[in-house]
Amino acid sequence: MASYDVIIIGSGPGGYVCAIRCAQLGLKVACVEGRDTLGGTCLNVGCIPSKALLHASHMLHEAEHNFAEMGLKGKSPSVDWKQMLAYKQSTVDTNTKGIEFLFKKNKIDWLKGWGSIPEAGKVKVGDDVHEAKNIIIATGSEPAPLKGVDVDEKVVVTSTGALELGKVPKKMVVIGAGVIGLELGSVYARLGSEVTVIEFLDAITPGMDGEVQKVFKRMLGKQGIKFIMGAAVQKTEATKTKAKVTYKLRKDDSEHVVDADTVLLATGRKPYTDGLGLDALGVEMSERGMIKTDEHWQTNVKGIYAIGDAIAGPMLAHKAEDEGMAAAETVAGKHGHVNYGVIPGVIYTHPEVANVGETEESLKEQGRAFKVGKFSFMGNARAKAVFAGDGFVKILADKETDRILGAHIIGPAAGDLIHEVCVAMEFGASAQDLAMTCHAHPTYSEAVREAALACGDGPIHM
Ligand code: NAI
Numbered sequence: 001m002a003s004y005d006v007i008i009i010g011s012g013p014g015g016y017v018c019a020i021r022c023a024q025l026g027l028k029v030a031c032v033e034g035r036d037t038l039g040g041t042c043l044n045v046g047c048i049p050s051k052a053l054l055h056a057s058h059m060l061h062e063a064e065h066n067f068a069e070m071g072l073k074g075k076s077p078s079v080d081w082k083q084m085l086a087y088k089q090s091t092v093d094t095n096t097k098g099i100e101f102l103f104k105k106n107k108i109d110w111l112k113g114w115g116s117i118p119e120a121g122k123v124k125v126g127d128d129v130h131e132a133k134n135i136i137i138a139t140g141s142e143p144a145p146l147k148g149v150d151v152d153e154k155v156v157v158t159s160t161g162a163l164e165l166g167k168v169p170k171k172m173v174v175i176g177a178g179v180i181g182l183e184l185g186s187v188y189a190r191l192g193s194e195v196t197v198i199e200f201l202d203a204i205t206p207g208m209d210g211e212v213q214k215v216f217k218r219m220l221g222k223q224g225i226k227f228i229m230g231a232a233v234q235k236t237e238a239t240k241t242k243a244k245v246t247y248k249l250r251k252d253d254s255e256h257v258v259d260a261d262t263v264l265l266a267t268g269r270k271p272y273t274d275g276l277g278l279d280a281l282g283v284e285m286s287e288r289g290m291i292k293t294d295e296h297w298q299t300n301v302k303g304i305y306a307i308g309d310a311i312a313g314p315m316l317a318h319k320a321e322d323e324g325m326a327a328a329e330t331v332a333g334k335h336g337h338v339n340y341g342v343i344p345g346v347i348y349t350h351p352e353v354a355n356v357g358e359t360e361e362s363l364k365e366q367g368r369a370f371k372v373g374k375f376s377f378m379g380n381a382r383a384k385a386v387f388a389g390d391g392f393v394k395i396l397a398d399k400e401t402d403r404i405l406g407a408h409i410i411g412p413a414a415g416d417l418i419h420e421v422c423v424a425m426e427f428g429a430s431a432q433d434l435a436m437t438c439h440a441h442p443t444y445s446e447a448v449r450e451a452a453l454a455c456g457d458g459p460i461h462m
Contacts, residue, residue, distance in 0.1 A: 002109070004030045006331055007123045007132035009115040009276065012040020014308030014320030015138030016099050021328035023106035030132075031108055032115035032125050037096035038103065040140055042317045045160045048095050050183055051348055052088040053163065057190035058350050061223075066387050079191055081168055088163065116277045120303050134303050134331040137276065137291060138324065141269040141309035146175065148235030148246075149265055155238045156263045159184060169193050169261035173245045175233045177204035179347050181266035182220065186349045188262075189225050196226045196258060198233055198247050200267075205347065209359040209394065209408040216353055216410055219390060223350075231256075236263050271310045286312065296336070297327040305331070319343050342425045346415035351391050354418035357406030357425060358396055369399035373431060373454030375447050377411040379461035382442040388412035393451040395421065395431055402430035402455065413444050420448055431455035 005027035008015045016038060019031040037044060064076045103110055113125040123130050143158035145151070153161035162184045168191045174181040177199035189195040197204075203213045204220075204227070217227060231247040234255070238244075243263045248255050271290050278285065284292040284300045291299060291306040298305050305327050308320030322343075326336030347353040363370045373395045377383040391411030397404050407421040424434050434452035439445050450459040 001129055001131065002030070003131040004028050004109075005132070006030075006134045006136060006328075007032065007111070007115075007130060008136045008138055009117075009123065010040060010138035010140055010308075011035075011038040011099065011110075012138060012140045012308065012320065013042050013317040014140070014324045015040065015136070016102070016324075017321040018136055018138060018307065018324030018328045019108045020102055020106050021325045022332065023108050025328060025332035025334070027328075027332055029106075029108045030111050030130065031103070032111045032113065032123060034112070034114035037093075038099040038110065039092075039096045043095045043099070044092060045163055047317055049088045049092050049163045050159070050187070052091040053084065053187045054183060054348050054350075056084050056087060057187045061190045061350070069387075079168060081191075085164060114275060116275055117281055117304065118277060120281065120301050132303075134305065136297075136324075136327055136331070137273070137299075137304065137306040137310055138308050138320065139272050139276065139310050140320075141315055142272040143265065144268045144270040146233065146265055146267050149175070149233065149263075150236065150238070151265055152238065155241065155243050155261070156236050156265065158265050162188075162262070162264050165262060171260045172196070172262045172264060173198060173243075173258055173260035174264045174266055175245070176200075176265070176267040177217075177227065177229075178266055178268065179205065181264065182225075183348055184264055184266070185225055186220070186223070189223055193262075194226075195224070196228060196260075198228045198231050198245065198258075200230070200232050200250075202230050204229075205353070207359075208345075208353070208355060210361055211394065212353060212355070212408050212410050215391065216347075216349075219351065219410075220349070228256075228258075233267075238263070269309065269315055273310055296330045297323060298330075313340065314343060314345065316343065316345065339426065342422050344415075344418045344422055346418065348415060351388065351411045352409075352414035354409045354414040355407065356418055356422050357404070359406060359408070360396065363396060363405065368405075370396050370405060371399050371402075371431075371455050372396055373451045373456075373459075375450035375454055375459050375462060377444070377447055379450065379459070380442075380444060380447045382444055383412050383447070385442075386412065388444075393417070393447045395434070395448075395451040395455055397431040397455045402432055404429055404431055404434065404452075407448075407451075409448070411444070411447065417445055417448055420445060 011033035022029040111125045174185045174197040230250045234246045307323035309315040329336035344356040378389045394408045396406040431452045439449040
């Protein structure tokens with residue numbers, strides 16, 4: 001039995017970042033992980049492998065659609081799926097090994113196995129019970145099941161199975177037009193699959209700015225993705241190689257069936273807290289299965305904390321990382337803080353979609369007076385030079401004070417561009433502050449400046 005200042009259960013972005021920060025603050029740390037590799041869902045079967053496939057399939061798309069116009073002639077590349085999966089895996093391996101290296105460097109013990117908490121102050125891994133002054137639960141989430149849909153991870157898959165299909169399917173049905181469905185749907189559409197997305201609501205990507213939702217859907221449609229909106233999936237019936245998906249249209253209750261070689265279930269995720277022993281400990285949970293915490297990420301049981309997907313808030317790796325750092329600082333006697341008003345969201349399709357802060361819809365709901373500054377990438381020279389003139393930047397600012405309240409970007413490198421607005425918001429900047437900041441020419445970021453200018457006297461290139 002070993003004794004630690006902190007034991008973290010789970011080594012995803014929340015857990016491993018928390019462990020490193022704890023070690024940097026001089027605490028004796030261990031991290032429990034039952035997988036063969038560190039990094040959790042994000043590194044092993046989520047954010048990282050999907051980005052590798054998005055990149056590879058985007059390269060193919062560029063070759064097929066834009067090379068000839070740039071004077072790059074020749075046969076388009078064909079897909080060697082086995083090699084693409086090997087490339088994806090090598091990306092994962094480099095990253096998971098990187099975390100193992102950081103653990104060694106920071107003298108963090110990796111307790112291999114699945115952890116449980118027999119009592120406050122103790123963590124059991126296999127037959128060993130370890131002592132910990134503080135326990136931080138960072139066990140993440142798992143795909144939420146859908147009634148009538150039996151996942152076999154071969155024909156009917158979650159994101160995990162979709163990252164290692166035996167072959168590129170001819171027909172793919174995606175259930176749910178959220179982040180996972182659209183990212184992975186894009187991958188397979190670019191690789192030649194006929195992709196149909198079935199969505200319960202009337203708009204894609206719930207919660208996102210309404211104008212972005214519309215433009216985004218139109219762009220994905222142009223890329224060949226078909227949408228069936230306002231449709232509730234009832235069931236799937238699968239054989240070893242094919243499946244039928246039955247859905248009901250909400251407008252008239254009519255029932256329809258579509259065939260698929262692969263069905264991707266992407267209707268949300270739920271906290272993963274199985275086997276931790278939280279019931280017996282009396283740890284309070286919300287109705288939706290999330291661990292309840294106070295503003296210092298502590299549960300109702302003293303010395304037991306929780307962060308990331310297992311607690312309330314957006315299920316995003318970077319939100320978990322921020323909570324991991326803040327919880328580490330809290331247990332080290334410092335003042336951990338997360339600004340939940342400035343957490344960006346990014347969808348890594350092409351073009352990328354990114355947002356931070358309020359939407360026009362949320363501001364209207366709050367009855368707040370605001371102004372909108374918008375700029376199209378059509379007016380951005382750099383974007384036009386690389387076939388990326390579709391999309392726009394929209395900045396929302398307080399009508400009176402000009403303080404930036406939110407930003408929405410659909411276009412090239414949106415996932416990177418959003419961060420200058422995040423930094424501005426962290427400093428309480430006005431749209432004018434952003435507009436007065438010199439931006440290098442020619443860069444995509446000029447579109448952000450132009451949107452900020454549009455909140456004032458107007459953009460230059462529109
Ligand atoms: P989601 O919550 O983003 O979207 C699920 C969609 O499924 C919704 O549009 C919902 O209306 C629809 N739906 C629900 N039941 C349905 C039914 N019976 N028939 C048809 N449609 C139905 O969930 P998703 O995409 O599975 O992602 C899960 C979590 O993972 C999210 O919190 C997401 O933020 C996170 N994630 C984030 C990524 C990123 O930031 N790039 C990438 C992947 C996941």
